[in-house]
Every structure is written in structure tokens, then in C-alpha cells.
Amino acid sequence: MNLFNVYPLFNINPVKAEGSFLWDENGQQYLDFYGGHAVISIGHNHPHYVEKLKNQLEKISFYSNSVENKIQEELAKKLGELSGYEDYSLFLCNSGAEANENALKLASFHNNKKKVIYFSEAFHGRTSASVAVTDNLKIIAPVNVSENFIKCEFNNSEELVKIFAENQNEISAVIVEGIQGIGGINLLTKDFILTIEKLCRENDVVLILDEVQSGYGRSGKFFAHQEFGTKPDLITVAKGMGNGFPIGGVLISPKFEASYGLLGTTFGGNHLACVAGLAVLEVIEKENLIENSEKIGAYIEEKIKHFPHIKNIKRRGLMIGIELDQACEDVRKELLFEHFIFTGNANHKNVLRILPALNISEKESNLFINALEKTLKAIDVEIVELK
Ligand SMILES: Cc1ncc(COP(=O)(O)O)c(C=O)c1O
Numbered sequence: 497m498n499l500f501n502v503y504p505l506f507n508i509n510p511v512k513a514e515g516s517f518l519w520d521e522n523g524q525q526y527l528d529f530y531g532g533h534a535v536i537s538i539g540h541n542h543p544h545y546v547e548k549l550k551n552q553l554e555k556i557s558f559y560s561n562s563v564e565n566k567i568q569e570e571l572a573k574k575l576g577e578l579s580g581y582e583d584y585s586l587f588l589c590n591s592g593a594e595a596n597e598n599a600l601k602l603a604s605f606h607n608n609k610k611k612v613i614y615f616s617e618a619f620h621g622r623t624s625a626s627v628a629v630t631d632n633l634k635i636i637a638p639v640n641v642s643e644n645f646i647k648c649e650f651n652n653s654e655e656l657v658k659i660f661a662e663n664q665n666e667i668s669a670v671i672v673e674g675i676q677g678i679g680g681i682n683l684l685t686k687d688f689i690l691t692i693e694k695l696c697r698e699n700d701v702v703l704i705l706d707e708v709q710s711g712y713g714r715s716g717k718f719f720a721h722q723e724f725g726t727k728p729d730l731i732t733v734a735k736g737m738g739n740g741f742p743i744g745g746v747l748i749s750p751k752f753e754a755s756y757g758l759l760g761t762t763f764g765g766n767h768l769a770c771v772a773g774l775a776v777l778e779v780i781e782k783e784n785l786i787e788n789s790e791k792i793g794a795y796i797e798e799k800i801k802h803f804p805h806i807k808n809i810k811r812r813g814l815m816i817g818i819e820l821d822q823a824c825e826d827v828r829k830e831l832l833f834e835h836f837i838f839t840g841n842a843n844h845k846n847v848l849r850i851l852p853a854l855n856i857s858e859k860e861s862n863l864f865i866n867a868l869e870k871t872l873k874a875i876d877v878e879i880v881e882l883k
Contacts, residue, residue: 506832513540516853516860518838526832529864530840534677534709534815534851537736538779542855545739545775552771559767561760567770574777575747579718581731584747585754588765592708592734593621595744596671598759599730600625603669603702606752611663613670615650617679617843620671620706629671631679632843650682653691660695669702670695674710674720677851680844681810681817689724696729703728708744709815712736713780713854716790716813723812736854741772785854789813792856799865805872807846816850817842818868824848827871835867 510518510526516539518526528536538545552567559565568588576582587602589595604610614620614629621627627636628645646663648656660667670692676682696703705728710720714736717723721731729751734744744764763769780786793814800818801809810817820827823845831837840849852861 508832515539515542516856525836527835527837527860527863529850529852529856530838531736531851531853532740533735533840534714535735535738535740536853537712537714538739538776538783538785539853539855540740542739542775542779544779545772548771548775549741549768552768555767557766557768558763560762561765565765565767565770567767567774568765571770571773571777574774575745578777578781579731579747580722581747583750584731585750585752587746587748587759588770589744589746589761590742590763590769591621591744592706592732593623593626594761594764595708595732595734595746596620596626596629596704596706597623599704599732599746600629600669600671602730602746602748602752602759603704605758606702607668607700609666609668609701610644611646611666611668612644613646613648613656613659613667615648615672615676617650617676617682618671618673619676619678620673621708650676650679651685651688653688656688656691656695660699660701664699667699667701669704671704671706673706673708675715675812675815677709677815677849678843680819680842680847681815681849683810683812684721684724686724689721689726693726693728702730704730704732706732708732708734709851710812712776713786713789714813714815714851716786716793718786720812720815737776738769738772739776741769743769743773780854783855786813788856789854792852792858792861795858796850796861796865799861800868803869803872805875810847814850814852814854814856818848818850819844820846820848820872822846822875827868827875830871830874831864831867835863835871837864837867839864 512519572586618631620629628640705721707719711733729749731747790813807821808819842849
């Protein structure tokens with residue numbers, strides 16, 4: 497049997513990883529400045545994470561959600577403490593799409609309405625409702641299409657006010673990323689998020705903050721929306737939550753009432769996933785990774801901001817969009833195949849997306865900074881040579 501061919505692959509097969517480095521089967525070392533799509537939060541194979549998972553494997557790795565699992569409670573407690581959402585409750589699932597799917601359902605159960613507002617450039621996952629609120633027609637199948645989903649331009653308060661007025665009493669939820677990731681590291685303006693929050697409050701609309709990519713310390717705060725003092729009704733998490741172990745969750749405001757069977761999952765919140773999630777939070781706390789995220793992010797920005805061909809840097813913490821004056825694909829390939837550094841791209845072809853582990857050091861960052869400088873300067877040499 498062949499694999500279903502949906503991914504354009506780089507011809508690299510990593511077989512080992514530690515901290516911010518990967519090694520392929522030929523022993524070639526790579527610097528990971530992308531965290532496998534923002535997933536690696538505490539570094540590959542962090543010793544505390546490995547030890548906790550190994551210990552758990554030797555005890556019990558899974559039983560169903562029909563019995564108690566005290567590790568789920570431990571995880572919820574720790575997440576509440578570190579995020580500042582101690583009065584919220586936690587529903588555990590397996591991925592970001594699932595977290596958003598459950599949040600959208602929960603909103604609709606709660607206010608018995610069915611329309612959802614989402615934004616241009618948004619990405620919320622590939623399941624039914626999650627993909628319907630994603631701004632990418634290529635990944636929306638006919639079965640996902642419904643008039644319940646209304647797109648508004650990102651950061652356009654006027655249009656949002658108009659949509660609310662036109663759909664009075666019908667809007668169940670607004671879903672927005674803390675920072676748009678795949679869209680190209682697009683930052684919310686304060687005016688826009690406060691307008692969203694106000695309209696939601698005034699119209700019994702649930703505010704869902706998708707922190708799947710921007711959460712867990714990546715932005716220099718536990719959640720990116722905390723920069724604005726916003727208090728969403730539902731917050732979705734995944735990616736960095738498990739440092740590679742599949743886990744997702746919805747943080748749920750106390751105003752939502754739980755009832756048996758309302759939500760459910762077979763694998764969500766299993767013992768191994770919860771231990772991974774707990775290990776991540778313990779390392780984030782012990783090693784002050786939220787502070788490190790802002791410190792190193794600012795360091796990188798400062799060092800690269802005068803490099804040629806950089807038009808703009810969009811950044812919070814270690815969520816960095818480097819906008820070039822041209823498509824970034826060749827730069828990305830040069831970084832990977834000449835300097836052995838993984839970086840990412842975005843829907844905007846000029847934006848190089850940088851999402852390293854939150855414990856990356858200045859020394860490791862210098863490898864990227866020097867390689868980027870060489871690569872960008874070489875573009876000018878090529879132009880001169882062509883002339
Ligand atoms: C903001 C955001 N939400 C949701 C998702 C979907 O997460 P998953 O791929 O775990 O389903 C992603 C994935 O890239 C994301 O960036």
C-alpha cells in the first residue's frame with residue numbers, strides 16, 4: 497500500500513531529535529526554527545518529558561473516559577494556574593481542529609443559534625465546522641459548505657458591526673485566532689478585538705479564541721489575547737500543548753453548563769497525552785519559557801531588522817513573520833539545503849514563518865541569524881551578477 501499523496505515532501509528523513517536540533521538518517525544535523533508547525537514548545541525530547549512519558553508507559557497508557565483519570569484533573573489544575581483561567585473548565589480532545597469543532601458546537605448548544613463569524617486569512621482546521629470557518633476554498637469540500645458561516649475582513653471593525661446588524665439574534669459565535677498563523681502572522685489590532693468582545697457581550701454571542709498556534713507561551717504571554725485583557729468564553733489549544741504528543745483542549749468559561757454526553761471522545765485525555773501535557777506545563781513554568789519566548793524573539797528581531805530584502809517583521813514572542821520584498825520560497829530552500837535550518841512559509845508567499853522551540857538560546861538563534869543574513873545578501877550578489 498502507498499501513502500495517500502497529499503503532502504509535498506522535502507527529501508529529508510529525521511530519525512533523531514534533541515532540543516532545537518534534528519538529525520537525518522545520514523547523520524546530518526538540522527536546526528529546527530519551525531518546531532514542526534509550532535508544535536515543539538519545550539524542545540525535542542526534553543529529558544523531563546521523556547522521563548514522564550516512559551514512566552507512564554510502564555504503568556498504564558489508556559483507558560476510556562468512562563472511568564476516572566486523575567492525570568486529567570492534574571493537567572486541568574496546572575493549565576488553569578499557568579494560564580490565569582483557574583475558574584474555567586477543560587474538555588480534552590486530540591487536535592486543534594477537534595478543539596475548534598467542539599468549541600463551535602458548545603457555543604451553538606449554549607445559545608441555540610447557528611451562525612458563525614470568521615475572518616479573512618483564518619485557519620481553524622480541517623474538520624466539518626472548523627474548515628467551514630477557514631478562509632481557504634481549496635480545502636472546503638461541498639459537504640462543508642453552509643450559509644451559517646459568514647466571513648468578515650480581519651481587523652475591519654466597521655464590517656463586523658454591519659454583519660452583526662444584518663444578522664441580529666442569529667449569530668452563535670465569533671471565532672478568531674490569537675495571532676493568525678498560516679495567514680502570515682497577522683496581529684489583531686486592539687480596537688478590533690475589543691469591538692469583537694463588545695459586540696459578543698451585547699448580543700449573547702460566544703467569543704471563541706483559537707490559541708492553537710499562538711497559545712502556550714509562544715506569544716510571550718500564556719495566550720496571545722492576554723495582551724489586550726480580553727476574556728473569551730472559549731479558548732482552544734493544541735500544538736505546543738503536547739510538544740508532539742497529540743492532544744487538544746477547550747477551556748470553557750463557568751457560564752457554560754456541562755451535561756452527560758454533551759461532548760465526548762474515545763482518545764481525548766488519555767493517560768499518555770495528559771502526562772505529555774503536564775510535562776510541557778512543568779517545563780514552561782520551571783524554565784521560565786514564556787519570558788524566554790519574548791526575550792529571544794526580541795533578540796532575533798533586533799538582529800535581523802536591518803537585513804536587506806526584509807520589508808516588515810510581524811512578531812509577538814517567538815511567533816515571527818518575516819515579510820520579504822519577494823517570495824520567500826528560495827530563501828527557505830537555501831536555509832534548509834545550504835544551512836540545514838528548518839523554517840516555515842505562510843499563505844502570503846513573501847512571509848517566512850519562524851516558530852522555534854520556546855527554550856531556544858541566543859547561541860542557537862545566531863545560527864539562524866547568520867544564515868539568514870548570508871542568504872539575503874547573496875540575493876543582491878546574484879542580481880549584480882545577472883546585470
Ligand atoms: C490556529 C490553528 N487552529 C487550528 C489548527 C488545526 O490544528 P490541527 O492540525 O491539530 O487539527 C491549526 C493548525 O495549523 C492552527 O494553526
